[in-house]
Amino acid sequence: MDLTTRDYQNIIDFINGSLSDKRQIQRLFSELFQFHHSLFWLTDTQCNMHGLQFYSFNKKATLDYQHIHSSNDVMHPKNHLPNIGTCHESVYRLRELVTLEELSKLPYYQFIKHHNIIDQMVIYLSNATTIYAGIGFIRFRGEAFFTKNDKEILKILSTHMQHLVMNSIHHKKLENTGMSLYSDMPLQALLSNRELEVYRLMVRGYSNIDIANQLFITINTVKKHLGNMYDKAQVNNRTSLIYKFNNSTRKI
Numbered sequence: 001m002d003l004t005t006r007d008y009q010n011i012i013d014f015i016n017g018s019l020s021d022k023r024q025i026q027r028l029f030s031e032l033f034q035f036h037h038s039l040f041w042l043t044d045t046q047c048n049m050h051g052l053q054f055y056s057f058n059k060k061a062t063l064d065y066q067h068i069h070s071s072n073d074v075m076h077p078k079n080h081l082p083n084i085g086t087c088h089e090s091v092y093r094l095r096e097l098v099t100l101e102e103l104s105k106l107p108y109y110q111f112i113k114h115h116n117i118i119d120q121m122v123i124y125l126s127n128a129t130t131i132y133a134g135i136g137f138i139r140f141r142g143e144a145f146f147t148k149n150d151k152e153i154l155k156i157l158s159t160h161m162q163h164l165v166m167n168s169i170h171h172k173k174l175e176n177t178g179m180s181l182y183s184d185m186p187l188q189a190l191l192s193n194r195e196l197e198v199y200r201l202m203v204r205g206y207s208n209i210d211i212a213n214q215l216f217i218t219i220n221t222v223k224k225h226l227g228n229m230y231d232k233a234q235v236n237n238r239t240s241l242i243y244k245f246n247n248s249t250r251k252i
Contacts, residue, residue, distance in 0.1 A: 003152060009205040011153065015160055015242050016203070022168055026055035029137070033153055035121075037138040039065075042169075043131055047078045057138075061115045069111040074098050075122045077131040084126055091154040093146050094120040116141040123154045125162050133165045160243055190232055190245075198225045203242060 010032040017028045029035040037056045041049040049070060054062045070076070074097060083089075094103075103109050111117070119139040124131050139146060191199060194215075201211045208222045215222075230236055233244045 003149060003156075005205075005207075007149070007153060011156055011239070012203065012205050012242065014157065015239060018160075018164060019243065022164060025164075026053065026135075029135075030056065033150070035137045035150070036143075037140065039136045039138070040133070041077075041136070042133045043077055045130075047081050047131060049077065064111060064115070069108060072106065072108040072111070073136075074103065074106060074108055075120055075136060077124060077134055080124055081131055084129065084131065090126070090158045091123045091151050092121065093151060118143065119145045121146040121150065121154070123158060123161065125158075125165050132169070135161075156239065160239055163243055191229065195225050195229055198222060199229060199241075199245070202226070202238060 014028050014032050018025050026038045026040060029038055039055070039057070040051075040053040042051040044050055052066060052070075054065075057065075065073075073079075075092065075094065080092075098106075103112070117138055118141055120136060122134055122136045125133040137146070197215055198211055201214055206214065208219050208226075211217075211222045212219045226238075226241075229241055233241050235241050235244055
């Protein structure tokens with residue numbers, strides 16, 4: 001199933017919004033993709049979840065999960081940890097991991113049944129050896145099941161989310177050690193005037209055809225400028241390019 005132009009624009013809006021304020025990730029997921037109920041978590045060295053941040057959960061469900069059922073969650077990072085290094089998948093829907101019959105025999109089913117949960121989806125953020133964070137999404141009775149499109153959106157955002165969370169962890173470590181970060185070089189010093197024009201339109205969600213028409217150049221010329229920017233940023237797609245240049249775009 002193909003994503004729509006609106007989906008891709010929402011993805012770009014999410015990237016820009018989350019880079020501007022990392023604390024707004026869960027709100028952006030809700031507003032842009034209708035992932036209204038989410039749980040962000042980090043892990044310790046034993047892959048136990050901590051730092052849980054619930055978004056749009058009622059108090060009873062939050063307390064039940066925190067104090068009783070989190071360790072029973074079939075999508076707990078510990079359950080996926082054995083797959084690290086052998087599986088390239090980072091996004092899962094509940095029914096891809098367990099059948100309804102299997103789920104009904106597990107302790108976690110009591111939590112699902114009691115709180116009228118119909119579906120879950122999770123994105124694991126990991127490196128080659130461990131899972132360091134993730135976001136789980138919930139759908140309750142009266143809402144729709146998560147779709148292949150929903151999963152595809154998270155897969156596209158997975159690289160961005162990995163960079164975002166790892167940078168946040170890194171920044172906190174630097175703050176704890178009293179070190180500071182230096183701002184990136186302005187885009188004007190990195191890009192030609194034409195590349196800068198192409199980049200500005202790309203960030204606004206313009207397609208290659210739209211950019212060509214707007215700047216009165218050919219599509220091949222647009223692709224050439226994009227290729228040059230990819231080389232300069234050492235990336236291979238628009239999402240990574242926007243992420244890498246974001247700090248500088250605030251200065252133009």
